[in-house]
Amino acid sequence: MKHSCLIWLCLAVPLLAAPPRLVIEAESAVETEAPMVVVTAEQVPAGSAFVPGASGDSYLEIPEKAGNPPKxxxxxARFEFDLPADGDYILWARVxxxxxxxxxxxxxxxxxxxFLFGENATYRTWHWVKYPVARITPPLRLEKGPHVLRVSNREDGVxxxxxxxxxxxxxxxxxxxxxxTTGGGTP
Ligand SMILES: [Ca+2]
Incomplete structure (x- = not known):
């Protein structure tokens, strides 16, 4: 093997070893249950307003005053996806x-x-939030293959x-x- 090829291999192997990140549109969930709804400019919940700036101009919403637990x-929303490799993953959501x-x-x-996701203090703008937040909480240990992710109502107005x-x-x-990838449904 030529010296230059060896250098290329050394550079490429760590890149190939890292599993890629997975990005899913929220509105491509395989299943949603009201009051979680898919929102587009043409399809806005009564009493709510369309928020521009979302990917695909579409998002999921639990409208303000729709109600939340325990009442x-x-x-x-339920998502189905495949992971290409075992790993410790950080979960991010654009909210x-x-x-x-x-x-x-x-x-x-x-x-x-x-687990609880969010509770950060950035309001009325699209932004990314992650889990886990604290270093003492381990990342999500997930195996290669199919998974189901469920995002449930905890507070309305999200x-x-x-x-x-x-x-x-x-x-x-x-x-x-x-x-x-999609979340199992059609975006
Ligand atoms: Ca979207």
């Missing part, structure tokens, strides 16, 4: 929160324990544009990401 347990009482979801992956799973703990999404 209303309903409202979820729009109405305010401090409208800034979280409950998330569950497969049969793992459900919007979800994209979901991203990254094995790279240093990666930070900034704007809209290019979808790499």
């Amino acid at each position: 209303l347990e309903k409202g979820f 729009w929160w109405e305010g401090e009482c409208s800034n979280s979801f409950t998330v569950q992956i497969d049969d793992q324990p459900a 919007r979800l544009d994209q979901i991203l799973l990254s094995p790279n703990k240093r990666f930070v999404p900034v704007g809209i990401e290019t979808p790499t």
Whole structure:
């Protein structure tokens, strides 16, 4: 092997070893239950307003005043996806929160324990939020193959544009990401 080829191989192997990140449009969920709804400019929930700037000009929403647990347990979106490799993943979501009482979801992956997602203090703008936030909480250990992710109602007045799973703990999404797969349904 030529010396230059050896250098190329050394550079390429670490890149090939890292599993790629997964990006899903929220509106491509395989199933949604009201009051979680798909929103487009032409299809806006009564009493709500369309928020521009979402990828695909479409997102999921639990409208403000729609209700939330414990009075209303309903409202979820279910996603199905395949992971190309085992890994420890960081979950990111591009969200729009109405305010401090409208800034979280409950998330569950497969049969793992459900966890609280959000509760950060950035309101009324699209932005990325991650899990886990604290370093003491381990990333999500996920195996290669099919998975089910469920985003459930915890507070109304919330919007979800994209979901991203990254094995790279240093990666930070900034704007809209290019979808790499669907959530099992049609966007
Ligand atoms: Ca979207």
